[in-house]
Amino acid sequence: MSASTRLSPGDSAAYAALxxxxxxxxxxxDGVLWHGDRLIDGAPEVLELLRAHKKSIIFVTNNxxxxxxxxxxxxxxxxxxxxxDEIFGSxxxxxxxxxxxxxxxxxxxxxxxxxxxxxxxxxxEGISYVGGTDPADNTLASxxxxxxxxxxxxxLVGLDTSVNYTKLSKAFRHLYYDPSVAFLATNTDSTYxxxxxxLPGAGSILAPLVYSLGPSRPVTALGKxxxxxxxxxxxxxxxxxxxxxxxxxxxxTDIEFGxxxxxxxxxxxxGIASEADLxxxxxxxxxxxxxxxxxxxxxxxxxxxx
Amino acid sequence: MSASTRLSPGDSAAYAALxxxxxxxxxxxDGVLWHGDRLIDGAPEVLELLRAHKKSIIFVTNNxxxxxxxxxxxxxxxxxxxxxDEIFGSxxxxxxxxxxxxxxxxxxxxxxxxxxxxxxxxxxEGISYVGGTDPADNTLASxxxxxxxxxxxxxLVGLDTSVNYTKLSKAFRHLYYDPSVAFLATNTDSTYxxxxxxLPGAGSILAPLVYSLGPSRPVTALGKxxxxxxxxxxxxxxxxxxxxxxxxxxxxTDIEFGxxxxxxxxxxxxGIASEADLxxxxxxxxxxxxxxxxxxxxxxxxxxxx
Numbered sequence: 385m386s387a388s389t390r391l392s393p394g395d396s397a398a399y400a401a402l403x404x405x406x407x408x409x410x411x412x413x414d415g416v417l418w419h420g421d422r423l424i425d426g427a428p429e430v431l432e433l434l435r436a437h438k439k440s441i442i443f444v445t446n447n448x449x450x451x452x453x454x455x456x457x458x459x460x461x462x463x464x465x466x467x468x469d470e471i472f473g474s475x476x477x478x479x480x481x482x483x484x485x486x487x488x489x490x491x492x493x494x495x496x497x498x499x500x501x502x503x504x505x506x507x508x509e510g511i512s513y514v515g516g517t518d519p520a521d522n523t524l525a526s527x528x529x530x531x532x533x534x535x536x537x538x539x540l541v542g543l544d545t546s547v548n549y550t551k552l553s554k555a556f557r558h559l560y561y562d563p564s565v566a567f568l569a570t571n572t573d574s575t576y577x578x579x580x581x582x583l584p585g586a587g588s589i590l591a592p593l594v595y596s597l598g599p600s601r602p603v604t605a606l607g608k609x610x611x612x613x614x615x616x617x618x619x620x621x622x623x624x625x626x627x628x629x630x631x632x633x634x635x636x637t638d639i640e641f642g643x644x645x646x647x648x649x650x651x652x653x654x655g656i657a658s659e660a661d662l663x664x665x666x667x668x669x670x671x672x673x674x675x676x677x678x679x680x681x682x683x684x685x686x687x688x689x690x
Numbered sequence: 691m692s693a694s695t696r697l698s699p700g701d702s703a704a705y706a707a708l709x710x711x712x713x714x715x716x717x718x719x720d721g722v723l724w725h726g727d728r729l730i731d732g733a734p735e736v737l738e739l740l741r742a743h744k745k746s747i748i749f750v751t752n753n754x755x756x757x758x759x760x761x762x763x764x765x766x767x768x769x770x771x772x773x774x775d776e777i778f779g780s781x782x783x784x785x786x787x788x789x790x791x792x793x794x795x796x797x798x799x800x801x802x803x804x805x806x807x808x809x810x811x812x813x814x815e816g817i818s819y820v821g822g823t824d825p826a827d828n829t830l831a832s833x834x835x836x837x838x839x840x841x842x843x844x845x846l847v848g849l850d851t852s853v854n855y856t857k858l859s860k861a862f863r864h865l866y867y868d869p870s871v872a873f874l875a876t877n878t879d880s881t882y883x884x885x886x887x888x889l890p891g892a893g894s895i896l897a898p899l900v901y902s903l904g905p906s907r908p909v910t911a912l913g914k915x916x917x918x919x920x921x922x923x924x925x926x927x928x929x930x931x932x933x934x935x936x937x938x939x940x941x942x943t944d945i946e947f948g949x950x951x952x953x954x955x956x957x958x959x960x961g962i963a964s965e966a967d968l969x970x971x972x973x974x975x976x977x978x979x980x981x982x983x984x985x986x987x988x989x990x991x992x993x994x995x996x
Binding site: 522523524526527529530544545546547548549552553556557560561574575580581582583584585587588589591592593594595596598 | 828829830832833835836850851852853854855858859862863866867880881886887888889890891893894895897898899900901902904
């Protein structure tokens, strides 16, 4: 396993070399471009510079709480140029998987643990669902006799800050008592970086089901690092993997995603991964091609020659 | 590993031999004596017969949603004779551990994910706590800036049918950001048998924390199969392990608990474990000394000679 190339902020030649090598730049968002509602210094300028150099930009996020149009509003609010067709979320990847790969019959529904954005992506693919934001399932009351719903053909779990025992119990029963029900997740991130520090992520919302169902009922996760996510992007964009770079803050999602797809990878240290994950006593087995402290360092690429 | 002795319902001599060998009879409850509010056929008669034969009876439950006095009310409601000092729950074992082993300083609190019974057991040991049934933490609203509480010295997780993202986030932050905070659980049962089938258990409520914190932050579980539970019983009761039998429906809690404590073990098949766990293609590594289809089979011991 070869070591990462370390990019030193200020070494303009190193960043310019990167610019020459890659035409398509895929960005993770949380922890790379922003923390919650706080921009990471220099992120908007770097995106503007890449656009000025005629680079393709794609945003690849495991955040499944927002649909693509709603995610665009987040960019708008932070003053970053972005277009809906540049945005790929794990909610979208899950919806594409259900309609195109799983081919869920039209008379079957998805039981959702997740938020409005996930429902919107399902709706846009014409997929019926129950659970999710339905007030009947958003309660802290104990679930007394659960009426099982035989029309459910899949359970899909994403980050849900309204998760509760009723939703977990319903999802568990669908999967435990009916082996034909598909078990899907948007992503398995253990945490996510909020503006106020780490909070439990989609993988932690999923964990009660993984634990209660046991290893005989494995989950299919559609977000990074799954290649399903890259397939969802390929269906909409032409790009050459050899001239594409994936930029992220998380080794086991972003960097593994890039590597699995044959892309170059650049790790930033403004989110989950730290220097210790690279050079500490228990280094990660996933080694990015490049490391730079922050996305803002890429301002060194400068403007294109006039 | 030797095979289990199979007891055949009706073979009175086999059950009488059991009666001769063991003076103290420890019972799991859910799945052994009842399913939710439904008695298992013959359970009350068997307990009466054992009492008539002057056997000691101890109830050992991982159910941490009820305190011992409240658990006694459950026996009363089902018409089963039981005494508070015969009842040992994982909530009680956790409270004893916090006060006697952890020796949590008096100015420190326990952050609770759990229900009223767990709080009552902490109260009875003079332990301060936050979270639990506090209405402020029983909400489906998103936890926006969580005010961390430096007086928390331990997080204790049990089955909580009001579990929500606020509680999980608070517990996560206490454990993630302060390495001195102890990480405790009443038990790690993946499911529990309700009157209407399986539902996620305490281990599934705990799973988001185990997953988000990762292997560097292991949890100490106090209920079965932990020997801590047997120590809590030993502090109150005299019994000879060689003449004690543990009866349960779950291999990885009840039967492992008995084996770890040097007790004989009897598995019943009215709860979690099934014949396939014993003789199927992937048999459990935990082999009980005895197996009988149901606790009711022990009616064959008959009444003592007058």
